[in-house]
Amino acid sequence: VEDKDVATVFHVSKMFLAARANGKSARDKYLREVLSLNDLTVKEVLQIYSQAVGERYTNDDWLQTAKAILTDGDNDGVWAMTNLVAEKNLPINSQVFNGVVRKHVNVQEDIMTHFARDQPxxxxxxxxxxxxxxxxxxSELLGNDETYAVFCPWFDPEYKPPTTVVQLDWNDPVRCC
Incomplete structure (x- = not known):
């Protein structure tokens, strides 16, 4: 892994779990910084982790320490989180606002479109x-009869993603353009 490579969900998840192991404060600092930036590199993720756990300015070998954590073999939780994000097709810097997955939300610009939808x-x-x-x-909005639920089914633990079974036959006609 090169420092200048674009960070993937694996990198962000791995360092999140490491920050979480250092306490709630480190976890919160890490998440706040990751969410405030777009298109992170691996080195930036390592820097954010080091700052969150307090090693960035107290440990001269902070980069090597963070890389050692990134490359250790304990990846079960990381792969579970990575697979969840991949299954849901969520970009790293996405937020769910009123049930809609948004990437790079600019609250001042985008919030009005959500309020406009509910204006009536x-x-x-x-x-x-x-x-x-x-x-x-x-309370008033949620208690009204006209309120409609915006529901993301993948939040439900009982949700099973739909599967598509493609059956191809050599006798099927070929369609072009």
């Missing part, structure tokens, strides 16, 4: 005097 519901609630200045907006 907001207007109905205001006209019915169910949303007022002292209302708990979330």
């Amino acid at each position: 519901l907001y207007q109905t609630l205001v006209r019915a005097n169910q949303i007022t200045d002292d209302s708990d907006m979330l």
